[in-house]
Amino acid sequence: MSEPEITPEIVAKHGIKPDEWERLLGILGRMPSFTELGIFSAMWNEHCSYKSSKKWLRTLPTTGPQVICGPGENAGVVDIGDGQAVIFKMESHNHPSYIEPHQGAATGVGGILRDVFTMGARPIAAMNSLSFGVPAHPKTSHLVKGVVEGIGGYGNAFGVPTVGGEVRFHKSYNGNCLVNAFAAGLADADKIFYSVASGVGMPVVYLGAKTGRDGVGGATMASAEFDDTIEEKRPTVQVGDPFTEKRLLEACLELMASGAVISIQDMGAAGLTCSAVEMGDKGGLGIKLQLDDVPQREAHMTAYEMMLSESQERMLMVLKPELEDVARAIFVKWDLDFAIVGETIPEDRFLILHGNEVKADLPLSKLSSSAPEYDRPWIETPAAAPLGVVPEIAPISGLRALLASPNYAQKAWVYEQYDSQVGADTLVAPGLGAGVVRVHGTGKALAFTSDVTPRYVKANPFEGGKQAVAEAYRNLTAVGATPLATTDNLNFGNPEKPEIMGQFVGAIKGIGAAVAALDMPIVSGNVSLYNETDGSGILPTPTIGAVGILASLDDLIAGRPAEGDLAVIIGATKGHLGQSALLAEAFGIEAGDAPHVDLAAEKLAGDFIRANRKAFAACTDLGDGGLALAAFEMAEGAGLGVKIDAAEIGFLFGEDQARYLVALPQSGLAALTAAAKAAGVPLALVGQFGGKTVSLGGDSAALADLSALYRSAFAAAVA
Amino acid sequence: MKAAVVTFPGSNCDRDLAVAFERAGFEVARVWHKDSALPAGTDVVGVPGGFSFGDYLRCGAIAAQSPIAAAVQAHAARGGYVLGICNGFQVLTEMRLLPGALMRNAGLTFNCKTVELKVATTASAFTQAYARGQSLMIPIAHHDGNYTIDAEGLQRLRGEDRIAFTYGQNPNGSMDDIAGVLSENRRVLGMMPHPERANDPLLGGNDGAGLFAGLMGGMALA
DSSP states (O other): OOOOOOOHHHHHHHTTTTHHHHHHHHHSSSSSOOOHHHHHHHSSHHHHHHHTTTHHHHTOOOOOOTTEEEEEEEEEEOSSSSSSEEEEEEEHHHHHHHSSSSHHHHHHHHHHHHHHHHOOOOEEEEEEEEEOOOTTSSTTHHHHHHHHHHHHHHHHHHHHOOEEEEEEGGGGGTTTOEEEEEEEEEEEOOOOOOOOOOOOEEEEEEESSOOOOTTTTHHHHHTSSSTTTGGGGGGGGGOHHHHHHHHHHHHHHHHHHHHEEEEEEEEOTHHHHHHHHHHHHHHHHHOOOOOOSSBBBTOOOOHHHHHOOOOOSSSEEEEOGGHHHHHHHHHHHHHHHEEEEEEEESSSSSEEETTEEEEEEHHHHHHHTTTTOOOOOOOOOOOOOOOOOOOOOOHHHHHHHHSTTTTTOOOOHTTTSSSSOTSSEEEEEEESSSSEOOTSSSOOOOEEEOOOHHHHHHHHHHHHHHHHHHHHHHHHHHHOEEEEEEEEEEESSSSSSSSHHHHHHHHHHHHHHHHHHOOOOEEEEEEOOEETTTTOOOOOOEEEEEEEESSSSOOOOOOOOOOTTEEEEESOOOOOOOTTTIIIIIIIOOOOOOOOOOHHHHHHHHHHHHHHHHGOEEEEOOTTTHHHHHHHHHHHTTTTOOOEHHHHHHHHHOOOSSSSEEEEOEEEEHHHHHHHHTTTOEEEEEEEEOOSSSEEEEEEEHHHHHHHHHHHHHHHHHO | OEEEEEEOOOOOOHOOOOHHHHHTTOEEEETTTTTTTTTTTEEEEOOBBBHHHHHSSSSSTTTGHHHHHHHHHHHHHOOOOEEEEHHHEEEHHHTSSSSSEEETTTOOSSEEEEEEEEEOOOOTTTTTSSSSOOEEEEEEEESOOOOEEOHHHHHHHOOOOOOOOOOOOOSOOOOOGGEEEOOTTSOOOEEEEOGGGSBGGEEEEEEOOOHHHHHHHHHOOO
16 A cells, blocks of 8 residues: 655644654655654654653652662562562543543553553552543533543453542643543562563564554644644544453463563553564664554554554563463463564664565664653743732631532542452552552552642642652651652643743652652653643643552551540641632632742651551641641541631641641540650640531531531532 | 352452452362363352453353353252352343343442441351341442342242342442342352452451351351
């Protein structure tokens, strides 16, 4: 079949900028074929090449004694002792989810699960961080329902418990929702599989589902801004099949145990192209592919389509040839396709044959190593103007404003659509704070959390970046875990705008400072840029996914306050209301600076919580919504009222960092106070749990009344 | 006592069910759906939760045609015990080992939460460790748990005391709040809730343990 002629229009349609086109011609010394242009476009788009972000990503701390493998592989690998490792990553599927919410979100979950099991790990936990436009926006309800159903439909059938996440609403996401999916898996530390190919003449094997035309050009689509033609992009969204993914998981794990795998890579963005190039490049080898042997779902597919298809549930593997029969038998058992589609070759070449024609013949190493890299101009985000006079509000009215907002209302409507218990190891299910999953068959557990406060990042990218990490640190700490490592999913607007690039740079610097200070290095991550519609960008949203370990199940803090327990704040309260949830929800005010994060104070408070965990009936991090919201949530979960003595709005709703709210019996107060004094950690007795009334500085309401609001507001907003 | 847990390609609670049987003292064998026989001496077959063949349409229908299905049906016909949980319950209705069908939840969404069950009969090995009317907290996690049966069938289930569990607050629209039913010989139980997830105090509940312990004891007597 003859291929279209290369014209400037076709080049532009592939997202290749004029300077990049010159670079491409320089590498080839000739015009590319249509298939070759597609391959370059797939490898050089923002999504695959990180060309705008690489310079800054390199500055992030990624090492530590606990890190077995940092960024660069499919997912990060972290030591959890006893010869075991946790493998995790977070990745965005923002653009596809906006275009087709159910399939976009489902395949986002599928992709991140594959990233984890490609490395030999059995997935044990999933989370998702979702950002939508305001509930009143005509698309929001449709997006929320589709995304949640898509995540549930995929994860539930696959069989991974969804144990945490976030859902937020803000007008900046009206035209560009965010769907960030996290997965973590468990493997033996000496049985991790990497994507480095080795050996010449080794068979390249295609595994899993057949290749169709779905998703052709998806990665390029994900690297462009949206405008009102997005509906035309629906055919670039892939369709997920969790049943195939489940079989692929089991077959891959069996295959890996058989010793037949030299290297393996999942086919994600830019499918066959990206996976083959990555394996060859890392191994210093060339790859030859015979596309006639690729299992195909549709007739008459072209080389271009096959190389760029993003059909789901597929893997590419370099196989030990002597074990081909063993490997094939495993895939027959699971009724999956298994086809030898090529081989490794000694020269630096990416050779694509189809029919009797050479469709592409490219220098393989140049595809990724010579990808463009930009030092985009950026301007530092100006300091936020100081917060003016805060309008007056009665404490209970402030609390009601939070509880009535889908941002702070109970999210059961969402997480009850996810299977949070499959695997029968879930110790703390979703709801508040971190999820906790037992390491199967051991007395250890892992804690998972996902956090960011985009309002803070916009006002102050550096402090906001720090805060996202600090909040993750606190959420892990609040269940008794020791934070281990972090994955980051950096969602920003158009990096070609210096002010957006400034947000990105500021946030990276803040994240870097925080993960260094709190010893939770970045081991994997993903960057999603161009989150803009018609030129208007999202709130900068660097989602932090973090994992912590509980060396013993006795370390878990997962209780509830009892009648009469005291409410105590660990950490110092100054009453910072800039960019607070209260101002945003009660008054629509997003002003002032973000709260600053004292990383030393975070570390001190976190260590104090862990050292004294036996003293607490319950513990939670103090984040947005401050003391008032945290105390209400803790009390409501126990079916109790709570009385907080302070009446001052800053004290009740301020969002100062490095703080926890703990509940403890009166008998424990003296010892805890002494311990805090010795450790140099501020401690303040602020109230008491009990009864059926919520009272904030004398202003009060019936628990049942507030509880009804808290439990119904989310469904009311999105239904 | 020997339990055999069947794995279909999309089963995902097979390990959890095997662990629950083991905790109750069973010797557990894992059986692949393409096998055509159960291990010799199998006392109880466990059909686990999950999405046996993706189950995009009519859950359990394809699983009921797997090679292992004939062996499970023969085992039941010989008076052997069978426990189907969630997708396993759907599979057992498709195998015609239990009457009725599981339709899409009335609320149309997947629903995962811990719910209150009432023990409706103690006249079975599965439920004999409980008291009639006893309240249990057991998780559910399903999209298609809306139990439906014709009027005559429902009459028979009631008359023959074959409703094993009912929901305290009906989460899915099931007729008569039915959460689990027994076969005529009371040796096949299908239920939507997951007792294997409430089988360890650390996981927030142990109310399901009685089912496995009762089964162990009841079978020993039988």
